[in-house]
Amino acid sequence: MSNIKINTGLQGKRALVTGGTKGIGKAIADELAQAGAQVIVTARSHTADVIPGQHFIAADLTQSEQVVNLKEKIDELFGGIDILINNAGGLTHPGGGFGTLTDEHWEQEIQLNLLAAVRLDRLLLPKMIEQKSGVIIHISSLNGRLPLWNMTMAYGAAKAGLNSYSKTLAMELAAKNIRVLTVSPGATKTKGMQDFLEGYAAAVGITVEEATKQLLSQSGGIPMGRMAEPEEVASLVHYLVSPSAAYLTGTNYAVDGGSLQVV
Secondary structure (H helix, E strand, O other), X not given: OOOOOOOOXXXXXXEEEEOOOOHHHHHHHHHHHHOOOEEEEEEOOOOOOOOOOOEEEEOOOOOHHHHHHHHHHXXXXXXXXXXXXXXXXXXXXXXXXXXXXXXXXXXXHHHHHHHHHHHHHHHHHHHHHHHOOEEEEXXXXXXXXXXXXXXXXXXXXXXXXXXXXXXXXXXXXXHHOEEEEEEEEOOEOOHHHHHHHXXXXXXXXXXXXXXXXXXHHHOOOOOOOOOEOHHHHHHHHHHHHOHXXXXXXXXEEEEOOOOOOOO
């Protein structure tokens, strides 16, 4: 009989959640705070939804100087972090194939969905290496493994880049006792998802219901028959950053209700 004990407590841990004021990011921030972590939340602008006990620092992670300022404030106030959740990201380009996407669309998607995480990791990792411990979670997307050419071409390509970067970073840092993991949500019931469906529907002249059916159909459907709740993604992230997941690194976890039909 195994003597392994489940330990998901995070008392005394300092956690930074980017894009942590809404959607999946907020659910993660709230979950980690409830588990005992000291949670720092960053986003472009503050909202009233940041719960008491969470420390908010404004930053646009597509701007290098603001990322440096964020790192300096964290060092000053907290002396570093133990857990980094790179959740900031999102789909900003219009629907349509290659011909609809400009250089600016591609640049924005890559900045927001790949380089924001790269530059923040680069600044915060030295202290993790110094303290010989840390966990980094990159929140990717099922689109990084399941391209949708007419909806998310540049976004999916940026997330695919994030997946590859996360894996190689995990390989580099494993011997330094720093774990790096990727979580790839599928369709998730957030305001961002609703905004995307409304925008796509308006752009191609269909209803939101038709856009939703099209999205789910092109994704192979969801065998469980529903979108994920943000809290279901947060529960996995909580486990992955906890002591109970101490031997896990380099893996990409799909939270998709069975949508990704590969072995």
